[in-house]
Amino acid sequence: DTAVSQTPKYLVTQMGNDKSIKCEQNLGHDTMYWYKQDSKKFLKIMFSYNNKELIINETVPNRFSPKSPDKAHLNLHINSLELGDSAVYFCASSHSGAPREQYFGPGTRLTVT
Amino acid sequence: RKEVEQDPGPFNVPEGATVAFNCTYSNSASQSFFWYRQDCRKEPKLLMSVYSSGNEDGRFTAQLNRASQYISLLIRDSKLSDSATYLCVVNGPPGGGSQGNLIFGKGTKLSVKP
Numbered sequence A: 001d002t003a004v005s006q007t008p009k010y011l012v013t014q015m016g017n018d019k020s021i022k023c024e025q026n027l028g029h030d031t032m033y034w035y036k037q038d039s040k041k042f043l044k045i046m047f048s049y050n051n052k053e054l055i056i057n058e059t060v061p062n063r064f065s066p067k068s069p070d071k072a073h074l075n076l077h078i079n080s081l082e083l084g085d086s087a088v089y090f091c092a093s094s095h096s097g098a099p100r101e102q103y104f105g106p107g108t109r110l111t112v113t
Numbered sequence B: 001r002k003e004v005e006q007d008p009g010p011f012n013v014p015e016g017a018t019v020a021f022n023c024t025y026s027n028s029a030s031q032s033f034f035w036y037r038q039d040c041r042k043e044p045k046l047l048m049s050v051y052s053s054g055n056e057d058g059r060f061t062a063q064l065n066r067a068s069q070y071i072s073l074l075i076r077d078s079k080l081s082d083s084a085t086y087l088c089v090v091n092g093p094p095g096g097g098s099q100g101n102l103i104f105g106k107g108t109k110l111s112v113k114p
Helices: none
Strands: A004-007 A010-013 A019-025 A030-038 A041-048 A054-056 A066-069 A072-076 A085-095 A108-113 B004-006 B011-014 B019-025 B035-036 B044-050 B055-057 B060-065 B072-077 B084-091 B102-104 B109-113
Touching: A004 A085, A010 A019, A019 A030, A019 A085, A019 A108, A041 A066, A041 A072, A041 B102, A066 B072, A072 A085, A072 B011, B004 B084, B011 B019, B019 B109, B035 B060, B035 B072, B044 B055, B044 B060, B072 B084
Parallel strands: A010 A108, B011 B109
Antiparallel strands: A004 A019, A019 A072, A030 A041, A030 A085, A041 A054, A066 A072, A085 A108, B004 B019, B019 B072, B035 B044, B035 B084, B055 B060, B060 B072, B084 B102, B084 B109
């Protein structure tokens, strides 16, 4: 009965590889988000999707591409991984409209070697 | 000025103590305010919303001062289980595509000791 789930939980990969992180929510929310939390614990939004449309893109490198097959899923694909991409990536979801409480997934800890 | 600023702490307090966290935000047009809690190596979880008139949830009291752009969280009778990082969260400026954007402070770390 997990509300927001992410896979994998841990991801260790080498520079230059391409990887994807999957996210699913069963809360019936229509907006989903991806956040990056770096080593300094600063949580920063990367993308949000509302009804399959990208509505925020916070100047994230175009190596990162969100893909949403339906409103319950928002996957994150990363091309040509770099050392600086190492971080914890959180997926979240909420109802749309005025800012609402967001519910976070457990996070994916990405380590690029 | 950073969008959301918090004292990073850590705050080390004994059980039963009362502790207060402060937060300031830069955008006077912000309309929604929250406190989230993040345990070590876990995801952030909503602790409580912050309303203009102030609000209380058990041992937790949140206050908002729009004129000063200041938010506070008070924890009374602190428990060992309150040990976590507390994140002050404010919504992005209205208009454009960022209205749903939540801006997180870096968090204040609380450690409650026996």
